Amino acid sequence: MPKPEDFNLDHVANLARINLTAEEKTRFSSQLGDVLTYIAQLNEVNVDGVEPTAHAFPVVNVWADDVAEAGLPVEDALRNAPEKRDNMFVVPKVVE
Amino acid sequence: MTYETVIGLEVHVQLKTRSKMFTRVAAGYGHPENTLTDPVVLALPGTLPVMNKDALDKIIKAGLLLGCDIAPVCKWDRKNYFYPDSPKNYQISQYDQPICRGGSVEIELPGPARNVMGEHKRIALTRIHLEEDVGKLNHGEGASLVDFNRAGTPLMEIVSEPVIQSADEAFAYLTALKTIMIYGGISDCDMEKGQLRCDANISIRPVGQEALGTKVELKNLNSFSFVRDGIAHEIRRQTAVVESGGKIVQETRDYDGQTGTSQSLRSKEMAHDYRYFPDPDLMPVEVDSAWKESIRSGCPELPFDKQRRLLEQYQVPYTITSVLVPDGELSDYFEEAARLSGKPQAAGNWITNDLLRELGASKTPLSASKVRPAHVAGLVKLVEDGTILSNAAKEVFIDMFHSGEMPEAVLARKGLKAETNLEDLERWCAEAIAANSKSVADYKGGKESALNAFKGPVMRAAKGKADPKRVDETLRRLLAQ
Secondary structure (H helix, E strand, C coil), X not given: CCCCCCCCHHHHHHHCCCCXXXXXXXXXXXXXXXXXXXXXXXXXXXXXXXXXXXXXXXXXXXXXXXXXXXXXXXXXXXXXXXXXXXXXXXXXXCCC | CCEEEEEEEEEEEECCCCECXXXXXXXXXXXXXXXXXXXXXXXXXXXXXXXXXXXXXXXXXXXXXXXXXXXCEECCEEXXXXXXXXXXXXXXXXXXXXXXXXXXXXXECCCCCCCCCCCEEEEEEEEEEEEECCCEEEEECCEEEEECCCCCCEEEEEEECCCECCHHHHHXXXXXXXXXXHHCCCCCCCHHHCCEEEEEEEEEEECCCCCCCCCEEEEEECCHHHHHHHHHHHHHHHHHHHHCCCCCCCEEEEEECCCCEEEECCCCCXXXXXXXXXCCCCCCEECCHHHHHHHHCCCCCCHHHHHHHHHHHHCCCHHHHHHHCCCHHHHHHHHHHHHHHCCHHHHHHHHHHHHHHHHXXXXXXXXXCCCCHHHHHHHHHHHHCCCCCHHHHHHHHHHHHHHCCCHHHHHHHHCCCCCCCHHHHHHHHHHHHHCCHHHHHHHHCCCHHHHHHHHHHHHHHCCCCCCHHHHHHHHHXXXXX
8 A cells, every 4th residue: 555645664763753764664665554544534524513532431530539649659759760879760860 | 332232031830739730649749769750750561651631720810820822732752862860861842832822921120219219121932831840860979879859740831032131120020920820829039949940041142132142051050149140240241251352152051040150061072952742641731711710710910000009099209019919918918908908008017017026036937827817907096196105016916926925915905005095195284384384375375385385294294104206196186176
């Protein structure tokens, strides 16, 4: 199937912070193109008079009262961190 | 060529809620690192966000106070980006359906003098939406350290139209906005705690040109004066670039308030592509008129409306109102003292001079002040009826401030009662006049200084404990009879 014209794999890979080999690019380009083309079939459906929605059910205003509860102990919060220091998560140095 | 400035401000305001925007762990400032987290804040697998009802109430209140249209329906969107301050790799925000649209902020520009009210104008708003705050990055040796305490705190973004024309207007806008937020109990807006943050989009254009110039975004404006200084600096910088034949580059600049300089932040090679899409984990918000009206009924009088009312109702000078009004609690305090004493200006003077001085010196909040409006009113009355002289009244005030006793009690304890009561003073003045017919004739003949001839005997009779102003008034009144 032909892929949509505005599809740019390098851009998508860059946004996802991943590096792709030339072989991967060819393969993913084709696979993601197929997905997009498949989804593009929705463009054929007549949606006149249908309100856009992100949900199938007409449920609104799902909330909780503003009552503060105890959170995680700091040692639990950091349990999965690959690296920690001073009770904080260590990440590669970020400079804006 | 002359240029005009066009500024739009994006102000982020943290809402004063107990818990976070989409989960119930406590929100707060100054807690030990990573002690205000839970599985939702940390974006652990399988967690789901649940809206904070109070955050919705507060942003609706902000919208009503600023005259915005409240959307009958709004939704949540994911703003996707990778950055270590956001553990989900997206921020929940509102993209194309903000909860508030339009509205405006009334501002007051600096007047020609401190005691003269400045020009008022309205700064139009584009929108206000609700989102969640991100974590804080601490840049250390060879690594960055992440504290997620702030992550998920309800955060309101207030976007103005590009209609602000100067650094002073931007300052006035922030001041007015902050006062309204505090009045509404929506946020404390403490910039040092990051509760209010401001980015400015600034451009210049030749006067008369319709099209906007290229805008520069100024970041890290972390105090009200840095906002003013940073904008003034950027206007000068852009003007210099254009006047020397250069072109303004669209960029983000970082303003350093300490040095008063700005530098370009490394421009991103690619424009941001946040790929907003509706958050499937959150259902829309529907605001009906009953909800809106229940919030409207809890809205306070707006600060400038209050100022206009105080000026009108109490006939007090602008300088008193300009001190009282920014602090809603202080202006309520004043109104009670004015009512109890029946002398608004005298009460206002005690509050804006003596009370604020003592509160400031002892770092006491008004709510903890032992001097209550009844104390102020009591003191005003004692001065008014001549029971106490103004110097002694100052002493009584300081004593009350520390002891919390009513002025009459302080007076009795310290023996500060003026030895002159009004009847004595009246009699002494009458006697002095009766004893000096020559000076009476001189005074009535237009010799103003003849009045002084009566004052010596009166002060002697009062053993120096008479209020010179009152003696003067009494003598003039008796001589006019």
